[in-house]
Amino acid sequence: MESRYKPDTSPQPTGIHWRPYMVMTFNHAVLLLFTVIIIYPVVWMVLASLKTPGEFVSNVWGLPTVLDIDNYSRAWELANLGRSLLNSLIVSLGTVILVVALSSTAGYAFAKFSFRFSAAILLVMIFTMQAPTPVIPFYVLFVRLGLTDSYAGLILGIASGSLPLSIFIFQAFFRSIPNELREAAKIDGCSEYTAFLRVVMPISGPAVATVAILTFVGAWNEYFLPLLLVRSPEFRPLTLAVQVFFFQYGRVEWTDVFAALSIASVPMIVLYVLLQRWFIQGLTSGSIKG
Amino acid sequence: MASQSLSGKARHQHRRIARLDPYLWILPAVLVYGIFKLVPLASGLYMALLRWDGIEDPRFIGLRNFQRILKDDLTIHVLLNNVEYAVGTVIGKIVLSLFLAIMLNQALRGRTFYRTSLFMPVVMSFVVIGILWRWLFNAEFGLINTLLGSLGLSVLAQDWLGDTDIALRSLMLVDIWKWYGFHMVIFLAGLQSIPSELYEAAKIDGASVWQQFLYVTLPMLQPVMIVNVTLSLMGAFNVFDIPYVMTEGGPANSTNVMALHIYLRGFKFYRFGFSAALSYVLLVIVTLVAAIQLRLMARADNIE
Structure with a gap:
């Protein structure tokens, strides 16, 4: 799976050694940005599912200060x-x-x-x-x-x-x-x-x-x-x-909704991370021959 | 003599069974596919000629459903929405995923991490994604407007799903979000199959990085490009889950697309015949897209 298309890292006759590193840093910055755009909402969903309804409003960004598992039992029962x-x-x-x-x-x-x-x-x-x-x-x-x-x-x-x-x-x-x-x-x-x-x-x-x-x-x-x-x-x-x-969310707390969403998606995500090679190969097999 | 003719007969019979044998192997699959895919495809043609609410006796009205579709402002509006959705999502997915694939093809460290993370939304259901993004897009408390506010950019805050001018584009963003990692993986496979000699030859000829991209990378990527464009086009014309879960086609039908329109005409307004006729309009569009794809692929093969 090694790439054949590598940046030219051999010393240039002009002696610019830092250029490949700059290119590399730029690549990582871009890739990281688009990775965060993917991962952050999902992580945030799981974090929100563990907050109390009060904290969900007051503490939008941070980690939950008290883990509220009740969301899960409520969602589990109500839905x-x-x-x-x-x-x-x-x-x-x-x-x-x-x-x-x-x-x-x-x-x-x-x-x-x-x-x-x-x-x-x-x-x-x-x-x-x-x-x-x-x-x-x-x-x-x-x-x-x-x-x-x-x-x-x-x-x-x-x-x-x-x-x-x-x-x-x-x-x-x-x-x-x-x-x-x-x-x-x-x-x-x-x-x-x-x-x-x-x-x-x-x-x-x-x-x-x-x-x-x-x-x-x-x-x-x-x-x-x-x-x-x-x-x-x-x-x-x-x-x-x-x-x-x-x-029915007129009657349902958002934190309960996020608990339900987490129950519906986290097991599959965990399975995917564990078997990612197989998953990526399987899910793209319709498109890539062989 | 007698035994010989008998064995000949037995052999003949055996051969006849052997000739039937392959059909037994494919029979279960063909039956399931035939009943649940081909029968609706065919029987709908008749239903499209009916005036029918699903409860009372249907009435045969010939091609009137199709005549109505051609004059129906809503259907034309929905079609235009769907075309905008298709153009926007295909361009968004292709440009972004190709760009990321080229980045990833060079940055070697952490490649598995990036690939695994970016591909992840593929295993998530659009129901989960749709509800999550409804919250992110929420005008008052949503994460996006909150983020813009804390960055001092609250001018950019929008009523993402409530504004008829931008709701469709918000949905397009969610679709792109789910699939750009998927298309990137396919582009990456294409990039890795390009022989490095081609780049070396181009460099010797004095080609710039941009010229290498234009005259080596893009032409060599044509097969995976066709696959990616076709998959995302098909997806765009079949999209249902995102608009149904996120906006139910609203506000004011600004996010209504063909698959949703077909569903709502059938199961919200109980116009079964009209809905069936609409299905064939969609079918014709998708078939045209597929036909163009086959032509392109055939041409690509010829060039090779």
Whole structure:
């Protein structure tokens, strides 16, 4: 990952040694400024969530003098965040499992088998995957299938959106696996399916991780589908619960809102920092080939 | 003889199953995608021809919804908002992220820290970001106006989300805030794939830093540039969460954009047919953008 485009630090014939340092300082200053613009609001949100309502107004910038955990218990209770956290976990993990299962098998078929219409099917997906789904027929379909207010509805709805890209990621990965591996497994008596499950999938960790992260982050942060498909409070995922809670803010303290926002975002941020290499690679994999 | 013909038949049957086999592998994915993506795409075409409030029996009215869209001042206003949003966010994201990527490609120390921090908002939901920024933009107590006040710049303080002249631009800032780190990472990957020999050759020819940027960096970045522009354009024409959570399209529809307009026509005013017709207007726009992208990519490939 070493950069090939480095500043020329070799001594110049004119003898200006300080110039690279000035360039470096300037770069750091700019990068630092834009990093603070990103990080500060998020840190401030967490700090505000720990202040008493009084201190939130009087002490805008500083650290909280007394840690007020009550914000969290109030938000947790008022917005029913425990239930929503569970809903978000069920929907996100369910979507990941479904998408990995469906897109790995399909990606494998597109990579390793030749069959009629395979190119046509891929082409239809490429042309329709970026098309925004018309909201009304989408909603009517879910109502007719009885899939509103259900985990299955949310999972299927989110999964359908992330399938094409996941299939392309798996297809590209399986193409890079030598055919000999599969042939050897079949000579050993494996069927095509057991060869896939026992031999190919165990070495496909990177592709699985990429698709899983991409799908998980998307499902966890999905807001529009729950807004459309969930009426009953007991099926609200975190995003929807936080928004509903906030929209009642005539009756809700800002500090409680920030506690709810922190609950909804901090776990994902921590996970991201711990696994940042995987996250960045996974979340940009649709855009950077390979 | 008999056994041979039997085995031939069995082989034939086996081959037929084998020919069906690939379709079984793709069937679950194709079913889910077909039912939940392609069916609405197709069935909406019929719904766009109806006058329907979602409750009473629909009435077939032909193309009248589309005729109404063309004459609807609000829809045209919303479209113009969306175009402004797209132009502003795309230029903002591209310029800023390319600039930062070039900085980051040189400043080696702390590179992981910068990259991780700048990319972070990508994993945050727009609901959280939207509510947080509603507070930052709050005219009376918000962090931004408070900051401007304490710097002695209270002249610059604005009613960021309440002023029809600037509310849309405030939302654009939030969108740029979420994504500039993402686009920077993609540009960075592009920059790192440029062979250093090209810069050395340019230097030998006496090219200035600016000339190197214009004649080496930019042309070599064309593939990632197309990716970044397309992603942000698509995002801009599909944006819903930010305006819905932050302003609900207001004040006075100054932040209303297509996806929100479609949603509100359907679920606030119960004009299902009109909303469905609007979806296809948006679809045509997005398809045009995608078609231009494909053309550009094809041309870029030809040059290579």
